[in-house]
Amino acid sequence: MSKQVSISSYLLLRNNQIVVDGQKVFENKDLSSTDFLQAAYDHFQINYPKFFKMDNLCKTGFLVAELLLRNQKLNEKFQPEEIGIVFSNANSSLDTDIKYEASIATAPSPSLFVYTLPNVLIGEICIRHRIKGEAACFVFDIFDAIFQTDYLNSLFETEKVKTCISGWADYYNGKAEAFFYLAETGKENSDIHNSLNVNKIFQGI
Amino acid sequence: MKVFIAGKGVISAIGNNVAENFASLRNLQTGVSKITVLPTRYAETLPAAEVKLSNEELAQRCGLNSSEPRTAFLSSIAAKEAVADANIPDFKKWRTGFISANTVGAMDKTETIYKYYLEDDNTDKLIEEDPYDEGYVTELVANQLGINDHITTISTACSSSTNAMAYGARLIKANQLDIVVAGGCDAMSKFTLNGFNSLMILDTNPCTPYDENRKGLNLGEGAGYVVLVSEEVAATLAKKPTTILAGYANANDAFHQTASSPEGKGNFMAMQGALEMSGLSTKDIDYINLHGTGTSNNDLSEGIAIQRIFGDVPKVSSTKPYTGHTLGACAGIEAVYSILSIENGIIFPNLRFQTKMKELDFVPVTELLENMEVKHVMSNSFGFGGNCSSVIFSKAN
């Protein structure tokens, strides 16, 4: 049996709140979800102009990945191909699909079209954090912690990854929701990476 | 632990089943032509590789209601052919999965509804009530196949089907499932046609991958599936599997949302990873079925990465001049072609190739090669979002 996989850190964005490892770090209930994403970007003093060009799904996921990874120094600890990212969501890229569909009537927008695939979020995070390992995106009705933990644990067991960003990022109908955690081995004081613990964190707020 | 391929099924612009596809491949019969099925203002100007059957005709063939999405019809026809081809005794007694990839889901339905929605926004309820996402297509077909142990949809753009096969193989190796029907499907839609056109990467003539004067890709549609089985299931089969899934890998290029890095870093890592898993050396690979879309960017990045890994480059060709680029389906369709290549000792040509690319030292195969010994085939699929996948099929001993 290989080394125990654990959850070393997590981040949750839901109902205009951001929670890091159980601590609420940012909240603004009065804003629309798009304004909330912008406010969080400003609040945490993120400097990445490409953010403004992203669609809502990418902004949601990017922001959560950014806050999750900003102090992790992943690139010092691991080779790019040893880091994986696996996420799922319910509405794929539908928010942008609809906007792009509307643009076809006049001039189909290339910059909207490139965001009409949910896995482009993975691309954005990989570009930002120099991640070149396993990159997968699944579509489910609801977050499936059993699937997610089985999939990740098998990545660790077969030595595909040494660390992996895992979670859920969804944006539809003006509702942003994202949940990312970092799974690693050799972290003895962290929660064990199993569906029970992951679900508990996901239900958080 | 070996993962065997017990059956295969395909539908594309060059045929409605494996036999028809094989015949067209051998007869150098392209499926790229004027658009006649999809209603679009580009019918006269942008060629594509459509399955030349109406939704009603497809629905009748697969037994789904004709109001369902076109992607589901294509998926159903190819997946059922694959399951029938595998002919597994007591199919129901095994733990079985259906892992199907697609990128457009029910976009054709959304396009229809959207018109009504603009007139009356109460129509929006249709989108809410009838889930037209990618997973809906998978579930429709899983129900038809009677598969319910594990069903999922993978969406990683043009590498989706390879990732579906890799995930299926992983589930078998981890002893979670015994049989997995894996592959992908995608139908043509205005959405994708306009999108690729807005990126200015569509050729207004039939595409010419790996040609110095290539002008872009042609879109296509179709579906392709393989039936992956464990050693235990393989032992029960009357028809012994010809092929195994020997290796696969997925890596991110981490360069740009839609463009490949100039040196093909992700492509390189995917091919290298697949080779490592298979335990094969570059000399063992007899044929590479290229991603070869015909865009300036893809063919250059892929070509440079191949040159770097292989040095002495084996026989290569892109079959997209036959089928167009079928996006989420392409790796499923090309898996079937790779297996046909192994089973029949045939390498299919890269149609319409004329001029060597100045950046590369090698050229693709331009004629049908028969009576070849083809033991190991690599198939590449690289998608938007930097998602790069390679898979290796090997002759079963």
Place this chain on the structure above:
Amino acid sequence: MSELIATLKVQIIEQLNLQHLKPEDIGDDQPLFVEGLGLDSIDALELIVLLQQRYGIKLANPQDGPTVFKTVRTIADYITAHKK
């Protein structure tokens, strides 16, 4: 010409979502791509859309993009030369 350049800067910021920039941050002769403003191939396509929608100018060959879209001034020159 200077009026056209000023208008273009506003339009470019809007079309390409460059919210971190103000028109005065973009120099008339500053390179727009790579080492300059860091625009990429998708931005080039959006600029083609901009020319088409706002100025009725069609740039059929994307290969012309790098020359036409070099700086705000080169875009303005192209518009002046091609506007009907």
